[in-house]
Amino acid sequence: MPNHTNIYNHEAEQYHLLISKQPNLAPIIEEIKAFNGLDIVDVGAGTGRLTTVLAPHAKSIIALDASDAMLQVTAAKLEKAGLANWTTKVADHRKLPLEDQSADLIVAGWTICYLASTNVQNWRQNLQEVMAEMKRVLRPNGTIIIFETMGTGTETPDPPAFLKEYYSSLVRQYGFSHKWIRTDYEFDSVHQAEELTRFFFGEEIVNQVLEQNRICVPECAGIWWLHR
Numbered sequence: 001m002p003n004h005t006n007i008y009n010h011e012a013e014q015y016h017l018l019i020s021k022q023p024n025l026a027p028i029i030e031e032i033k034a035f036n037g038l039d040i041v042d043v044g045a046g047t048g049r050l051t052t053v054l055a056p057h058a059k060s061i062i063a064l065d066a067s068d069a070m071l072q073v074t075a076a077k078l079e080k081a082g083l084a085n086w087t088t089k090v091a092d093h094r095k096l097p098l099e100d101q102s103a104d105l106i107v108a109g110w111t112i113c114y115l116a117s118t119n120v121q122n123w124r125q126n127l128q129e130v131m132a133e134m135k136r137v138l139r140p141n142g143t144i145i146i147f148e149t150m151g152t153g154t155e156t157p158d159p160p161a162f163l164k165e166y167y168s169s170l171v172r173q174y175g176f177s178h179k180w181i182r183t184d185y186e187f188d189s190v191h192q193a194e195e196l197t198r199f200f201f202g203e204e205i206v207n208q209v210l211e212q213n214r215i216c217v218p219e220c221a222g223i224w225w226l227h228r
């Protein structure tokens, strides 16, 4: 399995190319929370998959991430779009550099998992700290929306074992609602599918791509949301 920390620090553009092959998630977010005119925070924003589609409609948007290299890609895209309602800042999910009750919507895409999978020491404590920080920053009537993987290379949800306890805690302990969607990759060619899946997911998915000559690689994502 490739080293994701290394990717986030040194191969941000390649990561962005990979996720640019997935659907725009703005309509899914809009179904849960109408985001026009809101103050929004994207935690673990990465290269801006969520930030860049929310920013044109937001009152303000703050993109936070542990990796400055990822945020530089986000900032370049927002600048190119001619927007001025945004800031980016390096931060850890457990200590958000934000004021109490300053956001109407917090989104977190494929990121809290890095602190809350059961193969991370103190994952429960990490999750508790992340939840406390998000709730501190959220205004009354605010909403938190979390996306996480439910499996790549599968047409129905099949999450990795080390994420199942985190997912069930979101519902049972923290009161989130849940659904799942397909976030399939539509690559330009089998060669590109091979290259980009090897880069991020490793050989198991590559074998599936090559055996089935795939341009479309199925993926499932879980969505959890909490209205305060």
Ligand SMILES: C[S@@+](CC[C@H](N)C(=O)[O-])C[C@H]1O[C@@H](n2cnc3c(N)ncnc32)[C@H](O)[C@@H]1O
Residues within 6 Å of the ligand: 008, 019, 043, 044, 045, 046, 047, 048, 049, 050, 064, 065, 066, 067, 070, 091, 092, 093, 094, 108, 109, 110, 111, 114, 115
């Ligand atoms: C899979 S990427 C997701 C990026 C983006 N949200 C998206 O949907 O494409 C995971 C991101 O989480 C960030 N990250 C991982 N652990 C973090 C932490 N403890 N605090 C802040 N960001 C973190 C990584 O730097 C990386 O940019």
